[in-house]
Amino acid sequence: HKGAQIDWNDNVNRERFLVKMMSILFMKRLESSWYSCMLTVKKVLDVHEQTLKKVIDFEEHKKNGVIDVDVPDEDENFDTDDVFTLRKGTIKLSEMKNLGGFKRGLQHNVKCLNGIYLSLQGFEKNYRNRSEQDVKLDELEKLLKEKQESKNKKIVVFTAYSDTAKFLYDELRQRGFGRIASVSGTAIYTSGQQHTKDFQEVLQSFAPYSKLYKEKDWSQLYEETHLDTEKYFDAEKRQWRVPYTVWEQLVRANEPDIVRLLDDPIDILIASDCLSEGQNLQDADMQVNYDIHWNPVRLIQRFGRIDRIGSPN
Numbered sequence: 001h002k003g004a005q006i007d008w009n010d011n012v013n014r015e016r017f018l019v020k021m022m023s024i025l026f027m028k029r030l031e032s033s034w035y036s037c038m039l040t041v042k043k044v045l046d047v048h049e050q051t052l053k054k055v056i057d058f059e060e061h062k063k064n065g066v067i068d069v070d071v072p073d074e075d076e077n078f079d080t081d082d083v084f085t086l087r088k089g090t091i092k093l094s095e096m097k098n099l100g101g102f103k104r105g106l107q108h109n110v111k112c113l114n115g116i117y118l119s120l121q122g123f124e125k126n127y128r129n130r131s132e133q134d135v136k137l138d139e140l141e142k143l144l145k146e147k148q149e150s151k152n153k154k155i156v157v158f159t160a161y162s163d164t165a166k167f168l169y170d171e172l173r174q175r176g177f178g179r180i181a182s183v184s185g186t187a188i189y190t191s192g193q194q195h196t197k198d199f200q201e202v203l204q205s206f207a208p209y210s211k212l213y214k215e216k217d218w219s220q221l222y223e224e225t226h227l228d229t230e231k232y233f234d235a236e237k238r239q240w241r242v243p244y245t246v247w248e249q250l251v252r253a254n255e256p257d258i259v260r261l262l263d264d265p266i267d268i269l270i271a272s273d274c275l276s277e278g279q280n281l282q283d284a285d286m287q288v289n290y291d292i293h294w295n296p297v298r299l300i301q302r303f304g305r306i307d308r309i310g311s312p313n
């Protein structure tokens with residue numbers, strides 16, 4: 001009712017809000033990529049089918065089942081407010097007052113979710129045999145090809161979901177792109193002969209100027225190689241002022257582990273929002289939002305990875 005206060009501690013209101021929240025989650029996943037949405041639909045469908053099986057077993061065999069109450073959220077970046085989520089716990093089927101209604105609701109949901117899942121599977125089949133196109137991915141491919149022709153080939157592609165990050169990595173590899181990496185809160189994937197799954201090494205390979213030359217302390221290397229202090233050391237500020245080209249020459253002569261990263265560079269970095277804060281990636285001069293996060297602050301943080309004070313870009 002208009003003007004009425006909503007009691008968020010009431011379980012009915014909380015569940016109604018959860019239904020709306022889940023519908024938004026499905027839409028955000030679909031906006032990101034059909035592949036990400038398909039995985040989410042399958043996960044939720046599986047939960048419904050497992051719960052329905054418990055209900056049928058209870059009705060037919062009086063085998064008491066327990067329903068776990070939780071919010072199905074497999075993605076590390078789907079933010080929820082605790083005040084709006086169901087309290088975790090368990091519900092015994094024997095204590096349900098309207099078990100028949102619960103069963104009918106599950107059956108209805110299973111039918112709807114299965115229809116959506118089969119439709120997405122049909123799209124995937126057509127996409128794999130090239131009778132359907134992923135128009136957004138085609139546009140990204142076109143942009144990346146143009147970027148490879150420019151002087152600075154480095155580009156960051158952000159997505160809100162780790163599923164989409166892995167999907168983009170796999171698809172772009174199949175489309176012939178090399179020197180590519182995908183980094184999310186759950187997994188790291190890299191191309192190339194010498195790359196590891198080490199988080200920092202991936203970033204250093206992508207942005208050696210920012211992550212190696214600028215961030216690491218190389219004073220010991222400069223001292224051990226007897227670098228000209230009059231030319232490169234600021235005595236007043238007690239700081240080394242070594243140009244990047246001189247640093248690279250010293251590194252190539254004395255640091256084989258670093259040379260491995262410099263000689264097998266990453267030009268395309270696909271990242272979830274685990275990289276949207278606190279990382280200097282201004283070796284790149286272009287960033288793409290493959291999907292739009294619901295929080296505008298997150299978008300500002302994404303841009304801030306390459307749009308930084310002192311950056312030549």
